[in-house]
Amino acid sequence: MADSSKRTAKLAREIGDFARRHGGSAEGQIAYVGQTGARIALVGADGTWGDLMAPSMETARQATERAGITVHESFAGEMAEKVRTGPYEWSRMAGIQLGGSTEARPAKRPAGA
Template identity: 50%
Template sequence: MSAETATAAAPDARTERRAKRIAKNLTSFAREHGGGDAVVEYVGSVATRIVVVGADGAWGDQVAPSYAVGRRAAELAGLTLHDDFEGELGLKVKTGPYEWKRMAGIQI
């Protein structure tokens, strides 16, 4: 592997620092909920959302400043990364009264 390839694959120092800060929160969540799966999604041109689903069905999210930071944070936290939020991952999510009340309040 050439030096250029190694440099391109490795995150830069700023990305790594940001990812480590976010990974602390993700790691804490995963520890409290028996592990976790994650999906990293673009929110827009300036942010990325990391959706985490715990083994117990609890879920949460964290916003990262870029896709690279979000993906790296999920990797550092030891989460299982998924390409999309479909199928088995979606079935793991447990919703409570709060979510149902919010969804019921949205009328088309």
């Protein structure tokens, strides 16, 4: 049990740190990923997104509660609309969708830049 409460406390601190770095607040969504545990997807007030892994759904719930963030049932809708992506994410998504490399390439500069 001590490991579980330590992990919960660490995750709560990491969620709080993410929120502070990205506009002062964050929202989350918890997804069960099988024996691996649970994924906590986060979106900061500035639209930056990230995720953390918890060893269980219960640990994820406790950590998000302790961190004081709003947790949504799904990543769709209101939460997804807040996500802001940059060149890195777009190049990775395009590479995956088109069967190309998933390695990010530097963004091309416009002529005259």
